[in-house]
Amino acid sequence: MELAVTIPTLVLVLLAVLEVVVVARTQLELVAAAREGARVAATVLDPARAVAAVENALPATLGNRVRVTVTRPTVVGRPATVVVNLRHRLVTPLLRWLEVDLRGRAVMRVER
Numbered sequence: 001m002e003l004a005v006t007i008p009t010l011v012l013v014l015l016a017v018l019e020v021v022v023v024a025r026t027q028l029e030l031v032a033a034a035r036e037g038a039r040v041a042a043t044v045l046d047p048a049r050a051v052a053a054v055e056n057a058l059p060a061t062l063g064n065r066v067r068v069t070v071t072r073p074t075v076v077g078r079p080a081t082v083v084v085n086l087r088h089r090l091v092t093p094l095l096r097w098l099e100v101d102l103r104g105r106a107v108m109r110v111e112r
Helices: 002-043 047-057
Strands: 067-071 079-089 099-109
Touching: 002 047, 002 067, 002 079, 002 099, 047 067, 047 079
Parallel strands: none
Antiparallel strands: 067 079, 079 099
């Protein structure tokens, strides 16, 4: 009887841990991609190149699902901001209907 309760509980806990790891990894990928975009935005005037840098920094599975916003002033020394948004669907079969909004943001000073 105790085993009948323990095994499903253990499986649920393992699935929850797996889900947290996947969401955390995806969040880190978004932040890293936003940093890449901010580096380009800080040195290049064209925001499309910053968006391309973000998309190149992301895995192919995420590249076409993100929304990238680039704010770049023309004044040197002002902050260039890149925000990467993703609506992430959970991977666990029981929770596939749930979605989480993830966001990566990076700011760097305009150099040229």
